[in-house]
Amino acid sequence: MAIPPAPDLPRIVTEIAAEMAAETDRGVVADYIPQLAGVRPDQFGLAVATADGQLIAAGDTGVPFSIQSVSKVFTLALALGRHGNAVWERVGREPSGDPFNSIVQLEHERGRPRNPFINAGAIAVTDAILSQYAPKEALGEILRFIRFLAGDDDIAIDPAVARSEKQTGFRNVALANFMRSYGIVTGQPDKVLGVYFHHCAIAMSVRQLAMAGRFLAFDGRLAPDGRRAVSARMARQINALMLTCGHYDGSGDFAFRVGLPGKSGVGGGILAVAPGRASIGCWSPGLNTIGNSQLASRALERLARRTGWSVFAAR
Amino acid sequence: MAIPPAPDLPRIVTEIAAEMAAETDRGVVADYIPQLAGVRPDQFGLAVATADGQLIAAGDTGVPFSIQSVSKVFTLALALGRHGNAVWERVGREPSGDPFNSIVQLEHERGRPRNPFINAGAIAVTDAILSQYAPKEALGEILRFIRFLAGDDDIAIDPAVARSEKQTGFRNVALANFMRSYGIVTGQPDKVLGVYFHHCAIAMSVRQLAMAGRFLAFDGRLAPDGRRAVSARMARQINALMLTCGHYDGSGDFAFRVGLPGKSGVGGGILAVAPGRASIGCWSPGLNTIGNSQLASRALERLARRTGWSVFAAR
Amino acid sequence: MAIPPAPDLPRIVTEIAAEMAAETDRGVVADYIPQLAGVRPDQFGLAVATADGQLIAAGDTGVPFSIQSVSKVFTLALALGRHGNAVWERVGREPSGDPFNSIVQLEHERGRPRNPFINAGAIAVTDAILSQYAPKEALGEILRFIRFLAGDDDIAIDPAVARSEKQTGFRNVALANFMRSYGIVTGQPDKVLGVYFHHCAIAMSVRQLAMAGRFLAFDGRLAPDGRRAVSARMARQINALMLTCGHYDGSGDFAFRVGLPGKSGVGGGILAVAPGRASIGCWSPGLNTIGNSQLASRALERLARRTGWSVFAAR
Amino acid sequence: MAIPPAPDLPRIVTEIAAEMAAETDRGVVADYIPQLAGVRPDQFGLAVATADGQLIAAGDTGVPFSIQSVSKVFTLALALGRHGNAVWERVGREPSGDPFNSIVQLEHERGRPRNPFINAGAIAVTDAILSQYAPKEALGEILRFIRFLAGDDDIAIDPAVARSEKQTGFRNVALANFMRSYGIVTGQPDKVLGVYFHHCAIAMSVRQLAMAGRFLAFDGRLAPDGRRAVSARMARQINALMLTCGHYDGSGDFAFRVGLPGKSGVGGGILAVAPGRASIGCWSPGLNTIGNSQLASRALERLARRTGWSVFAAR
Known part of the structure; x- marks a missing residue:
């Protein structure tokens, strides 16, 4: 059975979005194609699809971006x-x-x-x-x-x-x-x-991304008791691969800082998974030197810390 | 708060030890020094230190082996x-x-x-x-x-x-x-x-190893409410490193199959951690081609599957 | 001024061709395209274009082969x-x-x-x-x-x-x-x-190849006093590149054994250059493990030894 | 039989030494040990031991330097x-x-x-x-x-x-x-x-170095008709290795520019060999980015061009 979200999740999500809005060092937007180069770097969105069926979001939550990887x-x-x-x-x-x-x-x-x-x-x-x-x-x-x-x-x-x-x-x-x-x-x-x-080249908003990742958070189902998309075992295996390989040559650091399976794209999006708790979509177009979204990485680090959702925590 | 172990944990541990005793393909014992080369390959031990302070073990649980890495x-x-x-x-x-x-x-x-x-x-x-x-x-x-x-x-x-x-x-x-x-x-x-x-060259039994790893399972403490060894944050960080890097060039596969942070040694031992649940010591001297214990890897895969302890599961 | 060939060059060339005809270990013909795979492995040709304008040849001297590299x-x-x-x-x-x-x-x-x-x-x-x-x-x-x-x-x-x-x-x-x-x-x-x-995919016989390489043997001219194809300096530079890089990862060994600038192709041909003396075309379709013609390499080693043409010799 | 040196060799050697004395961009002296770091960068020496037994030299010809590699x-x-x-x-x-x-x-x-x-x-x-x-x-x-x-x-x-x-x-x-x-x-x-x-750590002057390299220039003998140090074949083989491997990852460039077998050392010395003609010692302590003496490389390039001694030339 999945654990319900902390009652203060909406506050945490809103806080993080506000903190990210205030960040000045936002990384560098990918510029190898004009469609990515033209994206405004001041955008940020965070959406959390929880075990009880809520979708808690803040920031630019409806803007579609290129999900890339x-x-x-x-x-x-x-x-x-x-x-x-x-x-x-x-x-x-x-x-x-x-x-x-x-x-x-x-x-x-x-x-x-x-x-x-x-x-x-x-x-x-x-x-x-x-x-x-x-x-x-x-x-x-x-x-x-x-x-x-x-x-x-x-x-x-x-x-x-x-x-x-x-x-x-x-x-x-x-x-x-x-x-x-x-x-x-x-x-x-x-x-x-x-x-x-x-x-x-598929385009999605963080809301759509959070929804699309639920099957990984809930053992292969679209909700803890919902329709099955893949087997429970396969969902766990994909999570394992995301944790060890999801952020290119920054995967170890993401696991160290955030402690959640995740997959990043050069469009600035990251899908992260808190097994049993939530599926998370996060987006900000500026990238760090390894090619992962700078603010989305930072936001997910804070979200994991404030919710205690790290898979490495005793809970 | 840590989750208590499944009531059938003793049965699971005993079963796995019995299954491993029956395995014939046991890998190859490290032979680069005589002290390792001389270890009998038919040995296997499994010990699980749980959140409620039990130590459940089966097989060669008291034999000290070289913990190496x-x-x-x-x-x-x-x-x-x-x-x-x-x-x-x-x-x-x-x-x-x-x-x-x-x-x-x-x-x-x-x-x-x-x-x-x-x-x-x-x-x-x-x-x-x-x-x-x-x-x-x-x-x-x-x-x-x-x-x-x-x-x-x-x-x-x-x-x-x-x-x-x-x-x-x-x-x-x-x-x-x-x-x-x-x-x-x-x-x-x-x-x-x-x-x-x-x-x-430190020598430990699987019992001692399971006990020594408790601080990683319980957010830095020797038990859910016990003495603190390191900060909660540091324990989580070490778990993250074990999951991404703990089995050399077989780390991804171990995460994929077992889904628990772990660290192996060429003496055949593996320390694995189920955050909030248990610290696990496992040992069998034969190694697979990558240098990790063949039977200890297999035993931990079964333990994780039968207990549902994978950190990637919704639970 | 270029040095005239040894009077016994025709004998040497004929002898080498005879020796190569008797070789049983002829390497492996390239088989990644049917046109190469179908070439008969028992063929061998050697042609030497000398400073005095002769073309001394033996074996399959007129058969066109794929010159490749x-x-x-x-x-x-x-x-x-x-x-x-x-x-x-x-x-x-x-x-x-x-x-x-x-x-x-x-x-x-x-x-x-x-x-x-x-x-x-x-x-x-x-x-x-x-x-x-x-x-x-x-x-x-x-x-x-x-x-x-x-x-x-x-x-x-x-x-x-x-x-x-x-x-x-x-x-x-x-x-x-x-x-x-x-x-x-x-x-x-x-x-x-x-x-x-x-x-x-250009096809040439060893006769044609020996003729085509003369400009490298004679400081950029088609003969010691002939028409200029490239500058003397450029001819020397190309020779230097052939000596250090002409046989892939077997270049050092070719220099060690043969001591002449050369370039091999996967069709079994080698163009070798004895500056001031001769341009040499050699061919046999079977390759050694590095991808250079086995018999052509061996024949050139013998030719260099018997003529004393190594660029590393005092002469 | 070895070819006698050009009659204007003494003039060429003196000219090159004068040109090098006027160079301002002299590379960087190796500084990983104090004994090398303390060597004055304004030094340069060139010595040529010819087939007729002469030793023609200019610059700092008697100063011992660390021959290193x-x-x-x-x-x-x-x-x-x-x-x-x-x-x-x-x-x-x-x-x-x-x-x-x-x-x-x-x-x-x-x-x-x-x-x-x-x-x-x-x-x-x-x-x-x-x-x-x-x-x-x-x-x-x-x-x-x-x-x-x-x-x-x-x-x-x-x-x-x-x-x-x-x-x-x-x-x-x-x-x-x-x-x-x-x-x-x-x-x-x-x-x-x-x-x-x-x-x-052996120390030699360019005069001593030129003398010590004669066996490579004269098919294994200390002079064209002198005492034998190694077999003719071995001398040629060592020359081949010097040409393909003698200047680390700048060997191809040295062959391209100079066209002579050579071996450099981090002390700034280079031994070069013109088979049949001469053994050459050259030294200047400043190194290029690859670790070969900047001025000694340049001097040898000019010497080879002015004498026509490149092993890749028709002569």
């Missing part, structure tokens, strides 16, 4: 649901100790990405999904799955972002072709990348 | 207690993506080890302790601290193991001198290594 | 002639210590290939040529240049080889896109690769 | 003379693509250094010598061999340099112990290093 959580869940442990033949489960787009590790380990949350790993997972679907269908499946998780049919792909990614994503083209040369990616690299760039 | 948890706690965040100037908090004794990462990151649980990191932590103590005193402090944590004054160093480590530990000599060349290690490498080899 | 020597000479030292802004001049198609070094050195004779470096050189020409023109230029060097208008591209390379060259696609992401390659990766795959 | 040429020759090809079981013959004191390559290739001219390789060669001699005897042998090569019994070790190296050489201690852990070094690491530090 946060989408990797959803495609992994979809691929595991469809292909089970066969997914792990293509991709490992270990932190990489390298930046998100590193190709070094791939060469040292015969083209097999270390985990599904670095770019190479997520491309390999997308390739697994494509073994069953044509590209358009695959994208439809991914979008349907996220809408189902969030209970929100308005979630959509930003086509301008997808187009820009495609035009500038030379490094991802390199990763896909490199894995293809080892037989880890089996489909046409450009088709796999087409789907990958599009699911990274 | 498990000692790194205790020296880190001691160093953090003495030097606080200054420890993090010498050593990082990220998984390494490399084997336990790799020197590659050190060269790429100017001699600073990625985390305190790879050999290089633990040597750097030992060096931090030595900035305050002479070698003999430092060893005395470490031993006193572990005895205090376990509430057991019989815990001791195996001098034959320490001597053998010293004679064959060329790779650790390389690591210490390499860090010394970058100024990460500041003391005399041979003195630092003298202390390091000795604290790795 | 040997083409990198000619494209480098062409690019240096057109762009001079600007070429060195894109590519280095150091041995790589890595296999021919490694991408690791690129990531460590911000996308700049170590030298023009590894795949990445040759792709970058091709991109430099393309800054001045459209793809079709560039290919025409390359072919014209090689025909001029060899004095032979029959040299041509094997279109089936080029097509196959394109279909299977995922790793080269990765390299080109990776360099494009760093701005080292500036053109369209697929256009650059189109030209690259085609110039690697 | 240049000693690796002499210890390699000694080890090859004693142990033949068995030396190559411990150490490779390929350029490393890494800085001189890198340990990364060692880990990737199971402790076997890439070549005898990086620190690790030279330590392994010293260990080979020690398999036959006690440390003191080994040093005596090395010194006797160099005195014999140079025909000069005044060459000696600078004990203050050796002592300082020992006190600060943590990185070399790391390399030796690392190789010991793989069984590549078989002796006691501290004894091997004792000999290594001492032979690096």
Whole structure:
């Protein structure tokens, strides 16, 4: 049974949003495509979907942003649901100790990405999904799955972002072709990348993100006693991967400071999970040097401390 | 408030010990020093120190074994207690993506080890302790601290193991001198290594290990309402490090399968922590290819599944 | 003034061809495309173009084979002639210590290939040529240049080889896109690769190859007193690069055993240069584990020893 | 038969020394030990020992400097003379693509250094010598061999340099112990290093260095028709190694610019070899960013150009 949220959760959420509004050192907005570069850095949003069905939010809670790598959580869940442990033949489960787009590790380990949350790993997972679907269908499946998780049919792909990614994503083209040369990616690299760039271009608000992450907080269900999205075991496994690998080469530090499974995206969003308690969406576009949202990381550190939700606490 | 153990915990522990006794594929006993090579591979022990003060154990629960790298948890706690965040100037908090004794990462990151649980990191932590103590005193402090944590004054160093480590530990000599060349290690490498080899040579039974790990399960206290060993925050931070870095290049897999913070040693021991529930000592001398105890890993996976203690579960 | 060949050169060449015909351990023919896989492994050819204008040859001297990476020597000479030292802004001049198609070094050195004779470096050189020409023109230029060097208008591209390379060259696609992401390659990766795959697919016999390499043996001229192809200085520089980098991660060993500048290709060909004495074409399709022709390497070692042509000898 | 020197060699040597005296950008003197840090940066010397027995020199030709890594040429020759090809079981013959004191390559290739001219390789060669001699005897042998090569019994070790190296050489201690852990070094690491530090501390003038290198220029003899030091084949092989590996990660550039086999030391000395023509000693204490003498490199580039001695030229 899940533990109800602290009665002062609304106050904590509001306080944190106010504190973040006052921050002046907000990191640097990603600028490799114009659609991201143009996002105003003074935005911040925090939304918490709790075990008793509430959605407590503050700040820019309704503004859709590009979820980017946060989408990797959803495609992994979809691929595991469809292909089970066969997914792990293509991709490992270990932190990489390298930046998100590193190709070094791939060469040292015969083209097999270390985990599904670095770019190479997520491309390999997308390739697994494509073994069953044509590209358009695959994208439809991914979008349907996220809408189902969030209970929100308005979630959509930003086509301008997808187009820009495609035009500038030379490094991802390199990763896909490199894995293809080892037989880890089996489909046409450009088709796999087409789907990958599009699911990274999904736009969501922190409210939608918090809703979409509930299945990870509640053992695979959309609420403690709600509909099942994945098995309890799979939800726990995905949480484990988020904790060890969810923030690229800052995963250890995020676990150390925040103590919650989480996955960040270069659009400034982070999905964090307090098992049994809540699913949390947080967003601020400025990034730290490792590529994770500076203020969203800070806000989640404070939220975890003030609620005592760290998975490493005795409670 | 900590959650009491499931009433069927004694049955679960007994069952697992019986299952492990029947396993035939037990891994390979470390053989780089005669004292480890001579350990009988058919041994297995499991001990669980619970929130209500019980110690539930089965198998070879009283046999002392060489804790080896498990000692790194205790020296880190001691160093953090003495030097606080200054420890993090010498050593990082990220998984390494490399084997336990790799020197590659050190060269790429100017001699600073990625985390305190790879050999290089633990040597750097030992060096931090030595900035305050002479070698003999430092060893005395470490031993006193572990005895205090376990509430057991019989815990001791195996001098034959320490001597053998010293004679064959060329790779650790390389690591210490390499860090010394970058100024990460500041003391005399041979003195630092003298202390390091000795604290790795501490011998404990699974009972003693489970007792010694209670402070991590109970927010820094020896029991839910007991004496304080470290701050709650520090206990959570050490748990986070154990989860992301505690099993070398198998840390991600351990988190995925077991879902508990843990630290393994090449002697076959693993200390695992179920925050709020229990501290667990497990031991079987045969290792898997990554260098973690094969049966202790398997036993902990079953224990976590049958108790539902994974930190990633909604509970 | 160039030194005339030893009077017994014809005998030496014939002897070596006979010895090689008797070899049973002939290495392994490259099999990544059907056009290479189908080449008969029992073939061997050796041709020596001397300072006095002779062409002394033995074995399968007229059979055209795919020159593959040997083409990198000619494209480098062409690019240096057109762009001079600007070429060195894109590519280095150091041995790589890595296999021919490694991408690791690129990531460590911000996308700049170590030298023009590894795949990445040759792709970058091709991109430099393309800054001045459209793809079709560039290919025409390359072919014209090689025909001029060899004095032979029959040299041509094997279109089936080029097509196959394109279909299977995922790793080269990765390299080109990776360099494009760093701005080292500036053109369209697929256009650059189109030209690259085609110039690697040029077919030549050992006679043609020996003729085409004369400019390197004679300080930039087609004969000691012949037409100039490149400056004397550039010829020496290319020789230096061939000696240090011409055989991938076997360059040191080739220098040690043979003592002549040389460039190998995965089709089994090697162009070697004895400055002032001769240009040498050698071919046998079976490769050693590093990817250089096993018998051609051995034949050149014997040729250098019996003629005393090593550049490291007092003469 | 060796070619006599150009009649204007004395003029060329004098000119170059004058040009170097006027240089203002002289690089940075090594400062890791006080004995090197204290050397005046405005010094330069050049000495050329020719095939007809002359010694043509200019600048600071009699000042002894610490030869450092240049000693690796002499210890390699000694080890090859004693142990033949068995030396190559411990150490490779390929350029490393890494800085001189890198340990990364060692880990990737199971402790076997890439070549005898990086620190690790030279330590392994010293260990080979020690398999036959006690440390003191080994040093005596090395010194006797160099005195014999140079025909000069005044060459000696600078004990203050050796002592300082020992006190600060943590990185070399790391390399030796690392190789010991793989069984590549078989002796006691501290004894091997004792000999290594001492032979690096040999002091020589450019005159002595030019004399000591003659055996490499004249196919293993001290003069074209003189006493034999090593076989012709071995001399050529050592020259090949100097050309591909003699200047650490600047070896390719040195070959490209100078075109002569050479070996540099951190004391600012370079031994270069023009096979059949001359042995050259050059020295200036300021180093470039890669660790090779800035002015000695430049002087040798000019000498090779003005004499036409490049091994890659037609002559």
